[in-house]
Amino acid sequence: MQKIISHVFAKTVLLCFFLSNALSGCGGKKENGGISARDTTVVLATLSDIDNMNPVISSTVTASYVNGLMYPGLVKSHFDTSIGMLTFEPASASPNADRDKRSALATSWTLSEDHKTLTYKLRSDVTWDDGAPLTSHDFKFSYQLYGNPVIASVRQQYLSELVGAEKGEVDFDKAILTPDDTTLIFNFYKPVSENLALFHTGLTPVPKHRWEKVPAAEFRSSPYNSEPLGCGPYKLRKWSKQQEIVMASNANCVLPAPGNIKQIVFRVIPDYTVRLGQLQTGTVDVVESVKPEDFKNLQQANPNVEVKSVGLRVFDYVGWMNIDQHEYAKTKTVRPHPLFGSKKVRQAMTHAIDRISIIDGFLGKYGVLANTDISPTLKWAHNNKLIPHAYDPKKAAQLLEAEGWKIGADGIREKNGRKFSFTLYTNAGNNRRNYASTIIQQNLKEIGIECKLEAQESNVFFKKLQERQYDAFLAGWSVGLEIDQLDQWGSDLEKSRFNFTGFQNPRVDKLCNLAKEKLNTLDAAPYWKEYQQILHDEQPYTFLYWMKETHGFNSRIKNAEVNILSSLYNIDEWKLQGSSAAGKNVAE
Incomplete structure (x- = not known):
């Protein structure tokens, strides 16, 4: 359980290997003309399952990792190590910009001179996975969910500066305005710093058209909590509770693009010794929180394991x-x-x-x-x-x-x-x-x-x-x-x-x-x-x-950036060494 910035691709979690009967173990059974399952899948190990796939009510670190692959963020976060401060960047409006510049929804923002109004301009080319456009209205609707006392989101405090909150209840008609599909305006009842304004308006949205007919009293029990509708670089393929979550590269994603690796599996392995053993044998590719005293034996047993640390x-x-x-x-x-x-x-x-x-x-x-x-x-x-x-x-x-x-x-x-x-x-x-x-x-x-x-x-x-x-x-x-x-x-x-x-x-x-x-x-x-x-x-x-967080990575994973924001910071950009299928998408 941890605080996680909603728009940052999360950390690491789970697993071992995948699709129990459809594929044999990590040994590399060939499929579809000679491509090994291992060539197209990365496996991460976690000690626990997620609680749900709804960012409004999820409260575990593992859920934030999974949701971060599916749901959008308004801005992109970076960390200035010289002073130890979080900074934010908008998305590029150009489709030719590099991947990092296209990973956010907002192309610009303006904070009023009195620091009480924050206006975002959004991209118009992003759709939910069912083809419906993602608009400013999804954000306003989602903030109403976060603020609903019946739903009781653990992130209600993020709304504490919005107009009306000073009187005990956010006035959403005045606090959040959506004059058109690509304009999103947040009004605060008092002046706030730009960083705090950006941080508090960065809660993850859910699709209005999917959720608007679900009564608040039924929100937490809705089957939609395990049937996510997102728009990120990955989408849910399969969730076997207390076992594994299988994510497939999303061919239609423009936020920023389909995930490079065809399939990411998060596998629940509660026992640390088992997680470590499976990293050693290559059954899993990533294990978080490897104990320092295990580094030497781990790398002697498997020279292909790299230990990355950050803190x-x-x-x-x-x-x-x-x-x-x-x-x-x-x-x-x-x-x-x-x-x-x-x-x-x-x-x-x-x-x-x-x-x-x-x-x-x-x-x-x-x-x-x-x-x-x-x-x-x-x-x-x-x-x-x-x-x-x-x-x-x-x-x-x-x-x-x-x-x-x-x-x-x-x-x-x-x-x-x-x-x-x-x-x-x-x-x-x-x-x-x-x-x-x-x-x-x-x-x-x-x-x-x-x-x-x-x-x-x-x-x-x-x-x-x-x-x-x-x-x-x-x-x-x-x-x-x-x-x-x-x-x-x-x-x-x-x-x-x-x-x-x-x-x-x-x-x-x-x-x-x-x-x-x-x-x-x-x-x-x-x-x-x-x-x-x-x-x-x-x-x-x-x-x-x-x-200092110390994580074990199989060296076949290339382009993995581990930093203080997350050990899975750029997971959608990861590649697998020697994979002839890298960058291709899984058929849906």
Whole structure:
């Protein structure tokens, strides 16, 4: 589960090989006059399946990868490494422009002098896969879906600056205008910076003519959620749930063009060891998050494996439920969590955890201690003056004692008859988090806290996160490169769908809004640095480590660009070495 910019072709996911009976394994059975299936297919491995194929309601990283191949984006994103800032580019109007310049829908945009109106001009040559034109009306309709409380999209916060939002409900008749098919106008109730305006108006559209007759109450259960209608370089061929997703190059795509590789298979392989083994044997072509200690043996076993690394965008953390989530679910009343409602207790938990040992034991030079959720890569906003909470079990015990948590007869701390005992949940199939969980369990035991461990299937785990069912959990974020933290920390717990811990701090709300009001993004830096100081003090999470993402690629994949935006950044441009069918399209 991660923040993903909607128009950026995503990251890597899944698999092994494909079409179980129609084709034999990776060995290269010939078909249609001598072309091997392996010549025309790339296989990626992922630890979990997608939740759906609808960008309005999907919430997993894997889904963002798949949806990114099918649905369009208004603008193209790039990352300026000199200052650590996201930048945007329009599409070229020329059909002869290079592929990258044709990968967006908007040919231009204009932000008004008062920074309250953003006007896009769209291409007129893009159609959905059924032949219907893609127009500005699809965007307005889609934003109404994102903002519909019945549908309850996790991306509602993106609409928070549109006209009417200041009164509690977006006025779509005034907020989004579509004077013609190729003009799309967004009106904000207050001035916003250009970067934020572009970021918040970049939500992925769905086709109006497909969805407009589906009642909001039936939106999440609609069969269309597994029958996507897109317009990107790939389209769905087959989805075998909990097994694999087969994507075929889209012969009709002009956004920017049909995918070079005929077929991309995302295969669900929950077990890391199995994923690694299949990369080693060549059964799969791409595996994300290869452990650094496996590089040497992997490349010795298969010299054709290349390891590509990039960072820092991803971090792991332990989330502590700040509120009594059961009481909130029943009455919407906010009360402190009986274990983790005090910031001193949360500080104690961080002091008790040996984060450096986790990094040294698993990540090595590919891990960096985390203090907050603003990456050191975002140089302009990162607060590098924060002093990390040191591993200090003695201080942790002192903080707990001060809060009334005394050691009981059985060695477990207790207060007012309640033992300090809880279950730490994480998603199954993630060896890094399993390793961290074991160290955390032992660290906490040493200061008189009982921490039980449970790994759950990924889709179940992330669903329960959103429902705030856990007291404590070990998860991670792939952070947005345009900083907008209200959806993660906003005090309005009904709107802030990613606020999994129920954290509330009025000053954080204020700082997030003040930062967004700055018309020059760099001027927001002081607010974001103060914001980080508050999180560092409050410890709603124990921030564990930032990671350089390390991915294994079979060297037969050519032209793969891995950068901080995504490990699948230009997947539609990939080619397979020696493929006589590269660039040709699969018959539909």
